[in-house]
Amino acid sequence: MTGQTIARRPNQLFRNLNAKIASIPMILTAVVIFLGGTLWTVVYSFTNSKLLPRLSFVGLDQYERLWAATRWTVSITNLAIYGVLTLIFSLVIGFLLAALMDQKIRFENTFRTIFLYPFALSFIVTGLVWQWILNPEFGIQSVVRALGWTSFTFDPLYNADIVIYGILIAGLWQGTGLVMCLMLAGLRGIDGEIWKAARVDGIPTWKTYLFIVIPMMRAVFVTTLVIIASGIVRVYDLVVAQTSGGPGIASEVPAKYVYDYMFQAQNLGQGFAASTMMLVTVAIIIVPWAYLEFGGKKRG
Amino acid sequence: MANPGSLAVTVAGADAMSDSLAGPRGRRPQRSLSGRNIMIYGTLAIAALYYLLPLYVMVVTSLKGMPEIRLGNIFAPPVEITFEPWAKAWASACTGLNCDGLSRGFWNSVRITIPSTVISIAIASINGYALANWRFKGSEIFFTILIVGAFIPYQVMIYPIVIVLREMGIYGTLTGLIIVHTIFGMPILTLLFRNYFVSLPEELFKAARIDGAGFWTIYLKIMLPMSLPIFVVAMILQITGIWNDFLFGVVFTRPEYYPMTVQLNNIVNSVQGVKEYNVNMAATILTGSVPLFVYFVSGRLFVRGIAAGAVKG
Numbered sequence: 295m296t297g298q299t300i301a302r303r304p305n306q307l308f309r310n311l312n313a314k315i316a317s318i319p320m321i322l323t324a325v326v327i328f329l330g331g332t333l334w335t336v337v338y339s340f341t342n343s344k345l346l347p348r349l350s351f352v353g354l355d356q357y358e359r360l361w362a363a364t365r366w367t368v369s370i371t372n373l374a375i376y377g378v379l380t381l382i383f384s385l386v387i388g389f390l391l392a393a394l395m396d397q398k399i400r401f402e403n404t405f406r407t408i409f410l411y412p413f414a415l416s417f418i419v420t421g422l423v424w425q426w427i428l429n430p431e432f433g434i435q436s437v438v439r440a441l442g443w444t445s446f447t448f449d450p451l452y453n454a455d456i457v458i459y460g461i462l463i464a465g466l467w468q469g470t471g472l473v474m475c476l477m478l479a480g481l482r483g484i485d486g487e488i489w490k491a492a493r494v495d496g497i498p499t500w501k502t503y504l505f506i507v508i509p510m511m512r513a514v515f516v517t518t519l520v521i522i523a524s525g526i527v528r529v530y531d532l533v534v535a536q537t538s539g540g541p542g543i544a545s546e547v548p549a550k551y552v553y554d555y556m557f558q559a560q561n562l563g564q565g566f567a568a569s570t571m572m573l574v575t576v577a578i579i580i581v582p583w584a585y586l587e588f589g590g591k592k593r594g
Numbered sequence: 595m596a597n598p599g600s601l602a603v604t605v606a607g608a609d610a611m612s613d614s615l616a617g618p619r620g621r622r623p624q625r626s627l628s629g630r631n632i633m634i635y636g637t638l639a640i641a642a643l644y645y646l647l648p649l650y651v652m653v654v655t656s657l658k659g660m661p662e663i664r665l666g667n668i669f670a671p672p673v674e675i676t677f678e679p680w681a682k683a684w685a686s687a688c689t690g691l692n693c694d695g696l697s698r699g700f701w702n703s704v705r706i707t708i709p710s711t712v713i714s715i716a717i718a719s720i721n722g723y724a725l726a727n728w729r730f731k732g733s734e735i736f737f738t739i740l741i742v743g744a745f746i747p748y749q750v751m752i753y754p755i756v757i758v759l760r761e762m763g764i765y766g767t768l769t770g771l772i773i774v775h776t777i778f779g780m781p782i783l784t785l786l787f788r789n790y791f792v793s794l795p796e797e798l799f800k801a802a803r804i805d806g807a808g809f810w811t812i813y814l815k816i817m818l819p820m821s822l823p824i825f826v827v828a829m830i831l832q833i834t835g836i837w838n839d840f841l842f843g844v845v846f847t848r849p850e851y852y853p854m855t856v857q858l859n860n861i862v863n864s865v866q867g868v869k870e871y872n873v874n875m876a877a878t879i880l881t882g883s884v885p886l887f888v889y890f891v892s893g894r895l896f897v898r899g900i901a902a903g904a905v906k907g
Contacts, residue, residue: 310728310730312809313728313809316721316724317720317724317725319780320740320784323740323777324736324739325736327751327758327777328739328742328743328746328751331751332743332750334753335753338753347753347757394637397634399635405638406897407890407893408646409642409645410889411649411886411889414834414896416838416839416881416882417838417840418838418840419882422858422862422874423648423652423875424648425862426655426668426874426875427648427651432663432664432668432871436667436668528748530841531840531841534859535840535863549747556752556753568749569747569749569750569752570750572749572750573746573747573750576747580745
């Protein structure tokens with residue numbers, strides 16, 4: 295019976311069969327890992343799993359414990375400070391560098407190569423270099439002291455109050471080159487006629503940038519913002535390499551909290567709850583962006 | 595959520611943008627030493643110094659002996675150049691009980707990076723090809739999930755993958771890690787290839803279909819030879835990305851298979867023994883040298899790769 299059906303009209307399932315077979319890895323990744331894995335983690339964040347995942351639900355217990363933990367609140371605060379400052383500084387520095395590079399300068403390729411090379415390096419390498427430069431015994435602090443200013447203090451990695459700024463310095467060093475490149479591409483995309491028109495009208499350069507060019511680069515800014523933001527939430531290697539979360543717990547970040555609870559403290563439930571909170575954080579960033587970027591177009 | 599088509603356009607935009615980086619346009623620079631020029635070049639030069647400083651400090655420190663480091667300042671060039679720290683970092687630096695240096699991590703990283711790069715690009719290019727030319731019912735839905743998945747923090751998906759790999763009996767092995775890299779490289783690479791294949795003239799594909807070529811023939815005989823540049827971009831993206839990975843290495847492999855980044859971190863941040871800063875810096879340069887080499891050799895293609903790959907975060 296079924297054989298006859300196939301003979302008459304090929305079954306829908308076998309249309310494009312090769313493409314479907316070739317797509318099996320993609321389908322498995324999308325459905326099993328991305329969709330299934332995420333749901334699995336969210337579901338198990340409501341259980342009291344310890345060493346092994348167990349399906350005994352305890353409601354919001356893990357989340358209450360999470361938000362009561364000092365280490366978690368420190369992690370979230372650090373992420374907020376690091377995130378906001380990274381966004382501001384990398385956008386400002388990236389844009390300024392790009393604007394300077396866009397003045398028809400010589401050696402543009404050399405400058406770009408220099409600004410962008412840190413981006414090729416891993417966060418581990420970045421963290422370790424800056425750990426060495428910021429080392430109070432040998433690094434910047436000791437060099438300045440040797441010059442005669444003996445009370446000079448600059449030891450961000452050993453001072454719990456400012457350790458996150460030490461990490462910020464390293465993070466900016468690694469990432470601003472990319473922002474500069476994206477911004478430069480955006481500036482090059484602006485029609486030269488706009489600049490001529492502004493000059494004819496006698497508008498000063500800085501005003502042209504601020505009120506004409508930057509609003510025109512909205513799309514570039516938004517893309518860059520999303521790129522930086524989704525990277526910030528994941529910050530992990532940099533902290534591990536530079537401070538291992540120290541001094542004490544002063545430079546802990548959420549991603550490290552998740553790893554430590556899942557693989558060191560063997561408290562899976564806490565790890566799942568913390569990673570679910572990370573997912574929520576990303577959703578808070580991505581959903582409004584996706585809505586603004588793609589939701590509005592249906593109407594227009 | 596994000597419609598993959600529009601997102602693809604955003605990324606394609608970033609890709610096209612990088613092409614416009616092809617070089618300065620317009621009239622030649624003026625040869626005047628005006629105040630404006632001094633300001634521009636001065637600011638750029640200071641910024642360049644800030645970006646170059648860490649590289650300089652790394653190299654200088656790695657060429658000094660420990661006594662000189664204790665006495666001198668970290669910015670001073672070495673009085674007596676020694677390559678001993680490099681030899682030690684490569685062959686005899688200790689991580690825990692093992693004292694065979696970074697070389698083990700280097701070879702592990704090679705054994706991880708090469709197959710991961712090849713497999714992930716092979717799979718993703720076929721995905722992109724299927725999505726561009728052989729759409730089937732549901733293919734766009736899977737693609738949407740894949741792209742949205744690129745924004746999910748890895749921490750959310752790590753443990754389920756550990757369970758899957760454990761069930762398959764390959765948790766802790768290089769094979770497992772290669773699969774993980776293939777999975778997490780898939781969204782951005784698939785997007786990259788899909789956008790590229792969509793931009794190829796459709797007549798080509800149709801002509802081949804009329805001549806009776808099938809799915810694999812068209813891929814191997816037409817698409818592959820026509821898209822070498824995008825394969826190079828994907829390779830740059832994957833080699834640097836996988837070489838620089840730390841999280842997956844530490845989660846999915848046993849200590850004997852640790853990649854170079856993990857081993858480097860263990861050597862430098864180990865609490866035992868006297869800190870040998872020169873050896874640490876030599877080890878750091880050694881680990882960074884592979885992506886740096888790729889960066890300096892590939893030049894503009896690297897910019898193109900990251901403009902596309904930056905979505906990965």
